[in-house]
Amino acid sequence: MSPSHTEVWLSRSLWLLASSAVALLLLIFLFLINESRLAVVDAHWLRFFNSPGWFPSAGQFNLWPMLLATVLATVGALALAVPMGLAAALFVSFFAPAPLATTFRRLLMLLAGIPSVVYGLWGLTVLVPLITRVAPPGASLLAAMLILAVMILPTVALTSEAALRTVPVNYWRGGQALGLSAQAILLKIALPAARTGIVAGVLLATTRALGETMAVLMVAGNVVQVPGSIFDSVRVLTANIALEMAYATDAHRASLYVSSLMLTLVVVAIVLLGRRLEAKQ
Amino acid sequence: MRVSVLIALCWSLPLISVSATAADANKLTLTGSSTVAPLALDLGKRFEKLNPGIRVDVQAGGSSRGLADARAGLADMGMVSRALKPEESDLSSYVLALDGITIILHKSNPVKALSNEQIVAIYTGQISNWKTVGGKDLPITVVNKAEGRSTLELFLQYFKLKSPDVKAQVVIGDNQQGIKTVSGNPGAIGYVSIGAAEFEEEDGTPIKLLPINGVAATVANVRNRSFPLSRPLVLVTRAPATGLTKRFIGFAQSRHVYDLIQDQFFVPVAH
Numbered sequence A: 001m002s003p004s005h006t007e008v009w010l011s012r013s014l015w016l017l018a019s020s021a022v023a024l025l026l027l028i029f030l031f032l033i034n035e036s037r038l039a040v041v042d043a044h045w046l047r048f049f050n051s052p053g054w055f056p057s058a059g060q061f062n063l064w065p066m067l068l069a070t071v072l073a074t075v076g077a078l079a080l081a082v083p084m085g086l087a088a089a090l091f092v093s094f095f096a097p098a099p100l101a102t103t104f105r106r107l108l109m110l111l112a113g114i115p116s117v118v119y120g121l122w123g124l125t126v127l128v129p130l131i132t133r134v135a136p137p138g139a140s141l142l143a144a145m146l147i148l149a150v151m152i153l154p155t156v157a158l159t160s161e162a163a164l165r166t167v168p169v170n171y172w173r174g175g176q177a178l179g180l181s182a183q184a185i186l187l188k189i190a191l192p193a194a195r196t197g198i199v200a201g202v203l204l205a206t207t208r209a210l211g212e213t214m215a216v217l218m219v220a221g222n223v224v225q226v227p228g229s230i231f232d233s234v235r236v237l238t239a240n241i242a243l244e245m246a247y248a249t250d251a252h253r254a255s256l257y258v259s260s261l262m263l264t265l266v267v268v269a270i271v272l273l274g275r276r277l278e279a280k281q
Numbered sequence B: 001m002r003v004s005v006l007i008a009l010c011w012s013l014p015l016i017s018v019s020a021t022a023a024d025a026n027k028l029t030l031t032g033s034s035t036v037a038p039l040a041l042d043l044g045k046r047f048e049k050l051n052p053g054i055r056v057d058v059q060a061g062g063s064s065r066g067l068a069d070a071r072a073g074l075a076d077m078g079m080v081s082r083a084l085k086p087e088e089s090d091l092s093s094y095v096l097a098l099d100g101i102t103i104i105l106h107k108s109n110p111v112k113a114l115s116n117e118q119i120v121a122i123y124t125g126q127i128s129n130w131k132t133v134g135g136k137d138l139p140i141t142v143v144n145k146a147e148g149r150s151t152l153e154l155f156l157q158y159f160k161l162k163s164p165d166v167k168a169q170v171v172i173g174d175n176q177q178g179i180k181t182v183s184g185n186p187g188a189i190g191y192v193s194i195g196a197a198e199f200e201e202e203d204g205t206p207i208k209l210l211p212i213n214g215v216a217a218t219v220a221n222v223r224n225r226s227f228p229l230s231r232p233l234v235l236v237t238r239a240p241a242t243g244l245t246k247r248f249i250g251f252a253q254s255r256h257v258y259d260l261i262q263d264q265f266f267v268p269v270a271h
Helices: A005-041 A064-095 A098-113 A116-134 A141-165 A169-177 A182-193 A195-211 A214-219 A237-247 A250-280 B002-022 B037-050 B063-072 B116-123 B150-158 B175-183 B194-202 B219-223 B243-252 B255-263
Strands: B027-032 B055-060 B077-080 B092-106 B141-145 B170-172 B188-193 B207-209 B230-237
Touching: A005 A250, A064 A098, A064 A141, A064 A182, A064 A195, A064 A237, A064 A250, A098 A141, A116 A141, A116 A214, A116 B175, A141 A195, A141 A214, A169 A182, A182 A195, A195 A250, A214 A237, A237 A250, B027 B037, B027 B063, B027 B243, B037 B055, B037 B243, B037 B255, B063 B077, B063 B230, B077 B243, B092 B150, B092 B175, B092 B194, B092 B219, B092 B243, B116 B141, B141 B150, B141 B175, B150 B188, B170 B175, B175 B188, B175 B194, B175 B207, B188 B194, B194 B207, B194 B219, B230 B243, B243 B255
Parallel strands: B027 B055, B027 B077, B141 B170, B141 B188
Antiparallel strands: B077 B230, B092 B188, B092 B207, B092 B230
């Protein structure tokens, strides 16, 4: 049986679209490598880790504090948003009465759709002054974690809720028939059954947190340093690019492309790690 | 803001398009200061719109490149963000606008003025509490600009500091972020363009502008050149400007571009 005309047409156009997406990604990668090259030709690549600090005008290009800050802010945000998001998802899926569940879901979707700069402005004018009262300067790693947590919470909650919805009702009924408590059914049956979807949602949230620029730029304080506490000001890689790209030339500019490359590699590493987790299951 | 741009455009359109017929070349190149470059880009865009067929090419690369390119004839105009030195008087210079920056504090801060030495001590971390300079017992939050920003450059140059000397608690990008950061933190000290700060203060934002060397930080004092922490933004040409270059400079110094100059928080000069 030969495939119909429509089928051939559909498969060809899908192939074209899919491969252009891949090509685009590769092009971006090659572009980043090409632009970063300038920063390494006249000096060793290790200078991005062992310079005394980040003072491009003085030829010092240490990216390590910013890489660390990026990872810390993301981990902190996940530590807050994942439990809360999961709790929200479980509540909506199993406990909330239907009208409340619908309202709650709509609110989460609304929250997911707010532009990051709005979160940033709110953070700068409300959250940062609040933290300032406890521990100046206020603009800090903590502020970045909180803002990112609020931003990724809806992603975690919505994807987890979608994953939980695919768990067959029979599992729940089976658990009840075996006389299991609600807690046991949730933790031992529902969550493991929805695990793949939940992990995918957390990955999505992680990459969003890593790549977030404006909101973090506005609340994190942007001092390039290894933070001694969560009240210290930090600068993340994306904020560094946004702050300095417009005014950077030559080696400074190239080293900003190195920041982008590094961030891309971190995201690639996390996606691969996520694959591993899924495969193990 | 957008409305005023439109009005300015409509108003100047017939004036300039009439004179555009006598173009002697169709491309202008400007190179130099990255402070002037964003303004020059805006001026260029409007000039292109009013003079169809003309292209204005702007490249940033520092004031010294602007001087060198203008002198070597590589660019029609060099962009320079400081006053010319006596040995540079072989070039013709045209002031576009003035740029002034000042120290801002939170409105609730009782400190009325700081000496230059106190400002340096605060920015290098030697003074870290307001009570040392006659204020409340409150830790100081030093707000600094990100590397590469022209305001940082002017600030460091005036106070004879080097970038690694500054011990900041918060680093910001643009003026707005600086004003929001200081207005949300009673212990903060920052520096921003006077144009932006004056506008926000009149708008009720809880900040206050400190005088520098006893001179009040106002746009008026920048305009009459009595304010110390300011500099002229200049276009230089190898020989006195003629033809298209002359027309561009005339346009860039005219009242029709005041809105573009103010959008960048620079102060227009009356010619």
